[in-house]
Amino acid sequence: MTAGVEEEFLLVDRRTGMPLARGPRVVEAARAVLGEQAQPEFFGAQVEVCTRPTACLAEMRSELALLRQVMAEAAAGEGCLLVATGTPVIPPERPPTVTPGERYGRMAARWPDLVGSYDGMVCGCHIHIGVTGRRQALDLANHIRPWLPPLQALAANSPFSLGQETGWASRRSVEHARWPGVGPAPLLDEAEYDRLADRLVRSGTLLDRRMIYWYARPSEHVPTLEIRLCDVNADLDMVVLLTALVRGLATALLPEISDARPAPRLPEPWLRAAHRLAAQQGLEGEGLDPASGGCVPAARSVELLLARAEPGLAAVGDRDLVEELFERVRRSGGGAARQRASYLRRGRLSDVVGDLARTTLTART
Template identity: 55%
Template structure:
């Protein structure tokens, strides 16, 4: 690597952070997902413009914050985006739902959004398209700015930490109207798409060659269809971390974003010092992600670095320890310590959805509680 590249990784330590959140639209009366995204987006566009957009399924809408260095600003943006989008949803007799899978399934398959690229994706991956359990909602964290060379180097160092972030954000226990047995059913459903999974260890040349091969062999449709859990963004100069479920609780979203940025900042020292990324077997990484999807932070995961089965919350705490230098440099450490303590006390989004169902025995109540939490301010 050139010395200029190493210097670029050293400064500035505090990078920008941005968040994309996907939300379900559910009918206010039935609490089932409904294909009203185009109507809701038309109502939201005068205020939010390009900060809201459609997604693959016509019951899902997405918000995008602007990049910022301040967690307080990020929180304010998320509150505003959710508030305006929820208001537009109400005009179409919908609730905005921060759940990564439908709590109550639709009574008929949700159609694919009528946009050229989505229709081509549906034709290309016909076996994956399922409008009943297929609609899922993720939370994507963008850390920047990085060019592709930097982002790829950093993603290699991030690989062992991604299962812990996934476990922390789990918020999709229900599938098909029943408890799926997973804390993140979204991981299972989304994992059916080609290329979804941990990022491989690649330099820039290897990345371009791998991507060309995936496209030319028909594994993926185009460059934007690469669904690794961490990847260089194809439309902005960021590292995009795509492993998290969307969460109704805004505190959880901010916590995941802050930990991701703090961890990236801390790992930059490894890049600056020319330390190689840990060589972790893909099979072990996939096992860790599978365990994180099943149990969230309440279960055990194989430690990606050692293979030893350890409590998931222990890996989250170790991630925090590793991220401390980056969190401190950004002034985020006190907030993150408070948010993480709160998160462990209340449980993941999946824990809270299940607790609501156990109290009332009604999925409609879980939908209502989740919808209220989606638009609650911090």
């Protein structure tokens, strides 16, 4: 199965660490090299890069490193640092601006309470897995639901927001959930998906189908299953680990889908509780065992995810890579732990931003 990644980044002032709305100019400069792989985002202080689909994770990693480098160089030309974090660490001097554009303008007009402050400025990492069509994407989304909370815990990288230690490993998860359409995907077949999507748009709940922000959804513009609940991570190895796990899990689930095994029907309160634990505690607290529903250490919940994905990881040759990368995370902690360690050294949020900016451009060889 092919994989691709979209990464959203913050642009911050190189001196103060405050968000700067230079996104359109930065994207314009980056497009001289990257073309349409460089994209603007909703707020002017955000930018996005998109990889091409590939079956080779080493190729994807090299492409991500190049995309980050070119975007960072374009940002430097505008006096900015490119920072991979789920939420702004340091508060801005002035209210945010929305990137010009017809669709963004309609969203801002429809939900003004969500765009009046930087609380809504969140940066994610969206992982795309190539599928044969919408039916396969929905089948995978239905089967993958129980395993997304441990993935969310692993990806948590936003403990600081607007100058505050939030008490969450992924504050992005909280702020992003203020938008309609964010949350666990319901269990749906193709006909049910079309009926629900049309109803959400007709009722005005969503502007269009692109605003279906479920944690796992069929993409509306490319033939992929899109996983949308991960924080963007400065450590490129973490992005590779997350992508490998999603692809390995999808590969392991496909035979079960082909055998017409039913998707797990988890109680909605249980699933939302699992996501809340993952967002709040990350890898350092408790998680829920997707099989039993009981509490386990969060790191153990990720181990269970690895075990569930193991047949798929082995089938595509990623098992050793995933074990190595996860062992690094186990020793050093994830993104949230790294941000907190940066702050504890001297009690300065500027140190957090500086470490994030350096790590965003550091690719382990």
